[in-house]
Each structure stands twice: as structure tokens, then as C-alpha cells.
Amino acid sequence: MRRRKIAVAAGCCLSFFLGTLLNVFFIPGFDPHHQQQQQQQQPRRGVTPAFAGSPLYWPGEDRESQRLELARQIRERYEELVRYQKHQAPATAARRLVRPLERRLMDLAQQRTSSEQTLRLEKGKAPQADSRAGSYPEAKVDLALNPPLLGCRDIHNVTSLHYLGSGYTKAVYKVVLNRTLAVALKSVDFGGHDIENCVKQYAALEACYRLASYKIVKEMILLQKLQHANILQLYGYCYQDSNDIPDTLTAITELGSPLEMIQLLQTSWEDRFRICLSLVRLLHYLAHSPLGSVTLLDFRPRQFVIVDGELKVTDLDDASIEESSCTSNRDCFIEFPARNFTLPCSVEGRCQNMNEKRNLYNAYRFFFTYLLPHSAPSSLRPLLDMIVNATGELHWGIDETVAQLEKVLHLYKSGTYLQNTTRMPKYQQIPEAAIPDENYRCWPSYHHKGCLLSVFDVGEAIEVCENHSQCKAFVLTNQTTWTGRQLVFFKMGSNHIVPDPDKITYVKVTG
Numbered sequence: 001m002r003r004r005k006i007a008v009a010a011g012c013c014l015s016f017f018l019g020t021l022l023n024v025f026f027i028p029g030f031d032p033h034h035q036q037q038q039q040q041q042q043p044r045r046g047v048t049p050a051f052a053g054s055p056l057y058w059p060g061e062d063r064e065s066q067r068l069e070l071a072r073q074i075r076e077r078y079e080e081l082v083r084y085q086k087h088q089a090p091a092t093a094a095r096r097l098v099r100p101l102e103r104r105l106m107d108l109a110q111q112r113t114s115s116e117q118t119l120r121l122e123k124g125k126a127p128q129a130d131s132r133a134g135s136y137p138e139a140k141v142d143l144a145l146n147p148p149l150l151g152c153r154d155i156h157n158v159t160s161l162h163y164l165g166s167g168y169t170k171a172v173y174k175v176v177l178n179r180t181l182a183v184a185l186k187s188v189d190f191g192g193h194d195i196e197n198c199v200k201q202y203a204a205l206e207a208c209y210r211l212a213s214y215k216i217v218k219e220m221i222l223l224q225k226l227q228h229a230n231i232l233q234l235y236g237y238c239y240q241d242s243n244d245i246p247d248t249l250t251a252i253t254e255l256g257s258p259l260e261m262i263q264l265l266q267t268s269w270e271d272r273f274r275i276c277l278s279l280v281r282l283l284h285y286l287a288h289s290p291l292g293s294v295t296l297l298d299f300r301p302r303q304f305v306i307v308d309g310e311l312k313v314t315d316l317d318d319a320s321i322e323e324s325s326c327t328s329n330r331d332c333f334i335e336f337p338a339r340n341f342t343l344p345c346s347v348e349g350r351c352q353n354m355n356e357k358r359n360l361y362n363a364y365r366f367f368f369t370y371l372l373p374h375s376a377p378s379s380l381r382p383l384l385d386m387i388v389n390a391t392g393e394l395h396w397g398i399d400e401t402v403a404q405l406e407k408v409l410h411l412y413k414s415g416t417y418l419q420n421t422t423r424m425p426k427y428q429q430i431p432e433a434a435i436p437d438e439n440y441r442c443w444p445s446y447h448h449k450g451c452l453l454s455v456f457d458v459g460e461a462i463e464v465c466e467n468h469s470q471c472k473a474f475v476l477t478n479q480t481t482w483t484g485r486q487l488v489f490f491k492m493g494s495n496h497i498v499p500d501p502d503k504i505t506y507v508k509v510t511g
Contacts (some may be wrong), residue, residue, distance in 0.1 A: 063203075070202045077214040083085070084221045084291070084321075091249045102497035138319070150177070150236030150252045155185065165258075167302075168193040169215050169317065174255060183235060185238040186219075186251040188212045203459075206245050213249045215317040220251050222316040226289055230282035232256065232305065232314045256305025256312055264371060268444045270454055270481055271309065272371040273412070277405050279363050282399065284402040287356040287435045295355035299362035309482055324351040334358055341394055356398050364391040375444065383408060413483045426509040427462060427473075434500035438493040440470045446487060454485035461488050465508065473507040 158175035164184070165172055173188035176182050188195065188209060197209035223234035228291050233254040242248040263274055268363045286294040296303065298318035326332050332343040332351035339361070344352045368391055387404050392394045396404075411417045439450035446452040451468070457462040458476070465471040473494040479487040494507045 024228055040433045066202050067204065067207075068149040070198075070204060070207050071295065074207065074211050074214070077218075079210060081214060081217055081221060082493065084218060084225070111448050117500065147454055150183075152238035152240055154236070155250065156180075156505055166192055167315075168350060169212050170315075171193075182255045184255045185254045186216060186253060187249065188216065200447075209245050209248065216249055216251055219315065219317040222291075222294075222319055223253070225291055226285075226294070226316075227280060228283070228285045230278050230310060231310050231316075232307075232312045253314070254307065254312075256307040256314060259304045259306055259311070259360075260299045261301055261370065265374075266444060268446065268454070269375045269377075270412075270483060270485070272374075273376070273408070274309060274482060275306075276363075276367055276371055277409060279367055280402045280405050282311070282313060283356070283359045283363060284398050285360060286495050287353075287398045293323065293353070293355040295358050295360070299359065301366055320355070324354050325349050328349050334361070336361060338365070339392075353397060357394050360391055360396075360398055360401060364388065368392075377412070377417050380408060380411065383411075409483070415460070418456060418460060424459065425462060425466060427465075427506040428509055430505040430507065432495065432499060432501045432503070433505040434475050435473060435489070435491045435494055435497055435505060438473075438488070438491045440468075440492045442468065442490065451490040452487055453490065454481045454483075455488050456485055461486075461490075461506070464488075465490055465506075471508075473505060476504045477508070478502045 067245040086238070095210070095386040154177055155175065158177060159179055159473065160174070160176040160182075162174040166189045169188060169192055170186050171192070173187075174182060175185055190209075192212075194212045194215075195205075195208055195406075198211060199205050202208060206405045220234055220237060223232060234251065235254065236252040238250045238252070239247045240250070264275065287295075296313065296316075298315065303313060304311055306312070318370055324332065326345035326349055329342055329345050332345050332354060333340045334354065334357065341357070341361070343354055343357060346352050369395055370390050372388055373381060376384055383404070387401065390404075391401055442451035442453070446454070451471075453464060455464065461474050461476070465474050468490060470492040471490045473491040475491065477487045477489065481487065494505070497505060
């Protein structure tokens with residue numbers, strides 16, 4: 001009887017666990033295409049019938065107070081744009097070399113009309129639609145972008161339109177300009193969380209659109225102000241009438257591939273290290289940017305993309321340059337899901353390095369713990385473990401963290417990390433030769449059907465081959481990785497060797 005009760009109790013617990021797991025993994029998701037189609041089918045002017053019976057719909061005076069509240073939110077967001085726009089970068093950062101891709105953009109860009117260039121943010125003063133307290137700032141906010149600038153004419157005849165995804169505010173599309181250059185288009189998602197909730201509460205689609213669009217404008221200002229190799233490039237923008245709303249905004253940016261953590265975990269340690277190095281270089285720049293210390297409030301892998309192997313931040317609409325004020329250390333409290341920290345309050349009444357430390361701990365919990373130590377060269381692991389532990393405890397700032405990761409890069413590129421071997425096995429060198437078949441798989445590999453790894457020199461290739469029980473030969477290619485290391489195919493035999501002027505084969509000597 002007792003065993004039966006225990007079995008029943010265990011069955012109940014298991015059923016509860018499985019039910020919870022299914023709810024987590026199979027909860028109905030948000031379908032942006034379906035929501036956008038529904039939104040487009042509804043009338044766009046005035047109050048839609050769906051809002052008439054809603055408990056969030058206030059007639060008469062209450063509705064006027066809601067209009068004033070929405071106007072206040074729009075004005076506050078506009079004034080935030082003005083603050084960011086007024087920050088001036090140092091003169092040394094004002095000019096920079098034109099990169100090859102930017103030269104292509106300059107060739108694509110067409111002559112702009114004067115109307116496309118005239119609007120500017122007024123310094124410190126939001127323009128008024130009328131004299132009432134609830135008036136809105138102008139819908140258009142031109143950013144006086146430095147060339148090259150792409151505009152409406154460049155995106156009217158795009159090809160290969162492809163929906164990439166959407167978040168709370170924006171929808172992102174991939175398009176091809178002039179059949180040669182792929183770019184990303186960002187615009188307000190009419191079926192997104194921000195627009196949907198705002199329209200439900202205030203029943204004012206055009207004003208709600210303006211409130212949401214200012215987040216895109218803020219991101220564009222930051223992309224213009226913050227020039228760094230690990231920040232997505234802004235190519236231009238377009239104001240045009242759409243969905244019965246005048247002057248809807250589309251931003252034109254560099255295109256990247258979404259950051260997929262599961263795929264990253266299956267790549268080589270060298271590529272994963274590159275992602276972490278890109279990230280700390282970005283965070284070092286943000287800590288010392290022309291705008292001051294910038295923190296990424298929405299710090300998640302989905303806010304980043306990969307461009308030519310480099311990590312780049314793509315979403316800056318939730319970035320902030322505001323430093324928390326304080327009267328004591330108790331005011332400098334940073335809370336994370338698994339850890340909390342209290343930072344010192346400076347004599348100036350500011351929490352010391354709070355923006356920097358918030359970014360750094362998020363880098364630790366989302367990137368370092370998963371990407372840095374695993375499958376790293378054994379001689380580098382103590383240093384990598386020290387980096388992970390120091391950032392996880394916030395013992396270091398970003399300056400020390402980037403210095404230590406640059407040290408790892410130097411050790412890896414120079415081959416200093418390699419351990420001296422007293423006995424080197426014999427291998428026969430066969431110049432201008434390759435082994436086309438006789439592959440075996442290893443992990444991680446740059447080739448999914450064979451064992452293709454990077455090495456510093458022939459000595460490291462021999463060491464790798466000796467550590468693989470299947471390996472009987474290897475082929476040096478003329479291809480290199482981002483660190484300059486050679487790519488090498490490791491083979492399980494050498495029965496069929498063919499001429500190849502770009503390769504060198506080494507075969508293990510037995511007996």
C-alpha cells in the first residue's frame with residue numbers, strides 16, 4: 001500500500017512537471033504577419049468600432065485627459081531626441097575614412113531634393129503644432145546625416161523583399177538595392193506591442209505611431225553619433241505616407257545575420273572567442289563614447305547580429321546615457337535575475353560606472369559563460385576562467401576586461417600558448433599534393449563532412465593529428481582564419497594522393 005501511494009504521488013508530480021514544461025515550450029506565440037493583416041483591415045481614422053465598447057475607452061472630458069497624457073509622452077520622447085542630438089562628437093571623430101562599402105553606397109545614392117534635406121531638430125525647443133498644451137511636435141525629424149545617404153528613391157524599386165522579424169516596436173525586412181546591395185529596412189510594426197497597446201488605450205493611431213516612431217529616430221541618432229566597427233551602420237532613411245498616416249519613417253541600415261546561440265555553440269572556439277572579443281571592444285567604446293557612458297537596457301542576444309564574423313549591436317532604441325543619481329551606496333543597487341550588486345556612490349552624487357558595470361555583467365551572463373571557456377586550448381583556460389570569474393563578480397571594469405581578452409588574442413595569434421613538445425613524431429612532407437577523400441568527422445570543425453581545423457604551424461597540426469586516433473595524415477590548405485591561422489584537413493588515410501599546387505600533404509611515418 002505504501003509503495004502504491006508513493007507511486008501515485010510520483011505520477012502526480014511527473015504530470016504536473018510535464019504540464020508545466022508543455023506550457024513553457026508550446027505557449028501560443030505572437031504572429032506579427034497575422035496581427036499586421038488584422039490591423040490593416042481595420043479603419044485607420046478616428047476611433048475604430050473595436051474600441052467603442054472597450055473599458056479603456058473614455059468619452060468626453062476623460063478622453064481629453066487621455067489625449068493630453070499621450071501628448072505629454074510624445075513630448076517627453078521628443079525632448080529626449082533633442083538631448084541626444086545636441087551632443088557633439090569630438091572634432092577628431094568627426095571625419096573618418098570612407099570604407100569600400102560606403103563607396104558603393106555613395107555610388108547608389110541619388111541627388112536629393114531640397115525638401116529631403118531641410119528639416120532639422122530645433123536646438124532645445126520642440127516645434128508646436130498649435131498653442132494648446134496637448135499639441136504634438138512635428139512628425140518629421142531629419143537627422144542631417146553625413147553622406148553617404150540613401151533615401152526614398154533608393155528603396156522604391158527594391159527586389160527580394162524578405163520579412164526578417166519584429167519586436168515590441170519595429171518590423172525588419174531584408175531588401176536588395178539596385179540588384180547588388182542587400183540592406184535592412186526598419187519601420188514601426190503596426191501589429192506590434194507598442195502600437196497595439198497604445199491604440200487600445202488612447203484610440204489615436206496617428207499619435208501612437210508618432211510615439212513609436214520616435215524610438216526609431218532615437219536609434220538613428222545613436223547610430224549616427226556612435227561610429228564603431230561593432231555598431232551597425234546607418235545608410236539612410238525615408239519619410240513617406242503609408243497606412244493613412246503621413247510621414248511614416250523607414251530606416252535603412254547595414255544587414256546582418258541573426259545571432260543564434262545554439263549555432264554558435266557548435267562553432268570553433270576561435271569563432272566564439274571572436275564574438276566575445278567583438279563584444280568587449282564594443283562595450284569599451286560605449287563606456288568612453290562621445291555621448292558619455294552608454295548602457296544597453298535591453299541587453300539580449302537578439303539585439304545583436306553577425307556581419308562577416310564580427311558581432312554588431314543593431315538595436316539601440318533602448319540605450320541610455322543617463323547615469324543614476326545617488327545620496328548613498330544604497331541607491332546604487334543593480335538587480336539581475338541571479339545576482340545583485342551595490343556600487344559606490346561618488347562625491348558628485350552619481351553611481352560609479354553603473355552603465356559600464358550593467359553592460360559588463362550582461363555580457364558575462366549572456367555570452368562569456370557559454371562561449372569563452374568551452375573547448376578552448378588547454379593552456380589558455382586558466383586565463384579565460386579568470387576573465388569569466390572576474391566579470392561575473394564585477395571585480396573588473398571594462399578597461400581591464402578588454403585588456404585581458406586582447407592578451408588572449410595575442411597569445412593565440414603568436415602561438416605563445418603552445419606547449420613545448422620534447423618528441424616530435426615523423427611525418428613525410430609531400431608538396432603540391434592533397435588527399436581528396438578519406439575524411440573523418442571531428443568537433444568543432446569548419447567542414448560538416450570532414451575534420452577541418454585551424455593551426456598555428458605544422459607542429460600544432462602534428463600534435464592535433466597525434467591526439468586523434470583516426471588521423472594518419474593531414475593536408476595544409478592556403479586558406480586562413482581571421483587570426484591568420486592555417487586551415488588543415490585531417491585524414492584517416494593516404495591511399496589516394498592527387499596533385500594540387502595550393503596544398504601540402506603530411507603523412508605519418510610508421511615503423
